[in-house]
Amino acid sequence: MLNHARCIVLEDMPKKGFELDEDMFVLLIDSYGKAGIVQESVKMFSKMKELGVERSVKSYDALFKVIVRKGRYMMAKRxxxxxxxxxxxxxxxxxxVLIWGFFFVNEVANCSQGIFAVDRINDGLRLLEEMKSVGIKPNNVTYTTLLPDLCDAGKMTEAKDILKEMVRRRIAPKDNSIFLKLLNSQCKAGDFESGCGSMDRLEKQKFLFRQLLKKGVEDPLAFNNLxxxxxxxxxxxxxFEILKIMGRKGIPRDADAYRLLIESYLRKGEPADAKTALDSMIEDGHLPDSSVFRGVKENMDLVAKILEALLMRGHEEEALGRxxxxxxxxxxxxxxxLLSILSEKGKTIAALKLLDFGLQxxxxxxxxSYDKVLDALLAAGKTLNAYSILCKIMEKGGVTSWRSYEDLIKSLNQEGNTKQADILSRMIKGDDKSHENKKGKKKASVAA
Incomplete structure (x- = not known):
């Protein structure tokens, strides 16, 4: 009932001789502001002077809070x-309050207001400098207000200066999410080192990672960006040390983080460490993409590991493309x-496709290797697959010592695939005769 309250203060109380004080007007200014009626808040502030009520920084602060909450940037400056x-x-x-207001306006500004939003950020920074010039030190509220929008506006130099100041004064952000935003922006910009240049590596690790863990902050995005x-x-x-800690704590690790880690090891000429990181990546359920593959092509042990991972996980076409x-x-x-591993692990379809690719x-x-794949297919009951690949092996003139022909023929008959069983039987007999003819010709040649 704001209008009733206003009438009491402006009309009833003066008529009855009650003295008006600043606190009454501060309450009205704040209440109208919370109701979204900015013009009434401004009127209440102006009425104070008309009625002889002294205005201090308290009433100005109340007015500023109302004005900036509604994004009235120029009014606040006036x-x-x-x-x-x-x-x-x-x-x-x-x-x-004012710095928060200027930066809050930046958050609600759209593309058409972009220039004005930058101006407001600059005004906010000028207020910060003025604040310090008159001996008023910023606190964690000030920093919490400044950092996010400086990052969003791409003003990383200013953000880094504020971070250094915070470290020097040992002030932690009021809200951990603010710190994480700064961390994300610096890492995305590839400027992590200079952003924390005032701290040595051990201090950075403690300040940027372990400190967050101690506070119970386990933000996957921030840590992966780190x-x-x-x-x-x-x-x-x-x-890699951070990756391990994240793994122990069950914090999800991104494929991109692994990819950059592997590439970093390769750039340093450490393929063994790159392979360890790759093993961890695969164990974590991530499949290396083409960029990782291109990066490790010169290290064939890594290539073999990638191909094995792709085939084991059913990504046969991608593996064959590689x-x-x-x-x-x-x-x-x-x-x-590869064929040996796939056969032993029971990945018969992957082994079949790889063998078919190799034969073509x-x-x-x-x-x-032919025998291992055929044994695995037969053991898995995939008789038609075994029959098909065996025919291709024989058509290509491939030599095999496989001794389970009869078992395959028997299984084909039992499953009703009598035509395939008959064809395979005649192929085998014809192959045997071919070998006998070749042996005979060889003996005749020797005798001659």
Whole structure:
């Protein structure tokens, strides 16, 4: 019932001889502001002077809070100048309210207001400098207000200066999310090192990571960006240590963080560490993408690990595409090793596709690998698949010592695939005769 309250203060109380004080008007200014009626708040503030009620920084602060909450940026500047003209000195609270207001306006500004939003941020920074010039030290509220929008506006130099000041004064942000935003922006910009240049590496780790963990802040985005920052600055060991801690605490780790870590190790000429990071990446459920593959192509042990991971997880087409790329680049692929692993692990479809790929391109594959794949297919009850690949092996003239022909023929008959069983039987008999003929010709040649 704001209008009733207003009538009591402005009409009833003066008629009855009650003295009006600043606190009554501060309450009205604040109440109208909370109701969203800014013009009435301004009227109440103006009425104070008309009625002879002295205005101090308290009533100005109440008015500033109402004005900036509604984004009335220019109005706030005018009243601030008026306050200075009246000889009323702003307090830390005054500066915090105004700085918050100028930066809050930046958050609600759209594209068409972009230039004005930047102006408001600059005005906020000028207020900060003025605040310090009159001996008023910013507190955690001030920093909490400044940092997010400085990051969003791309003013990382100013943000870094504020961070250094906070470290020097040992002031932690009031809201941890503010600190995380700063951390994300610095790491994304690839400027993590200079952003914390005032601290040595051990202090950075404690301040940027362990301190957050101690406070119970486990933000995956911030920590993954921290890993990326270390990887970009060429300190993969620090990044890997954070990855391990995240793993122990169950904090999700991103594929991009792993990718940058692997690339960082490779740039430093440490393929063994890159392989360890790759193993961790695969164990964490992430599949290396093409960029990782290109980056580790010169380290064939890593390539084999990637191909194995793709095939084991059912990404056969992607793996075969990688193999095709390697072969076109004159890089050798160990088909025998991959076929052996897949067969032993029961990944029969992946083994079948890989073997078929190798046969089509006349790759160098040991006959023992043929046998392992055929045994795995037969053991898994995939008789038609075994029949199909065996026919291709024989058509290609592949030599195999496989001794389970009869078992395959028997299984085909039992499953009703009598036609395939008959074809395979005649192929095997024809193959045996071919071998006998070749042996006979060889003996005749020797005799001659």
């Amino acid at each position: 009243f601030f100048n008026k306050m200075i003209d009246e000889g009323i000195g702003p307090t830390r609270h005054t500066y915090n 890993i990326c920052g270390h990887a970009k600055e060429g300190t993969p060991d620090s990044a 193999i095709d790329l390697l072969m076109s680049s004159q890089c050798n692929v160990n088909f025998d090793s 391109r006349d790759c160098d594959i040991d006959f023992k």
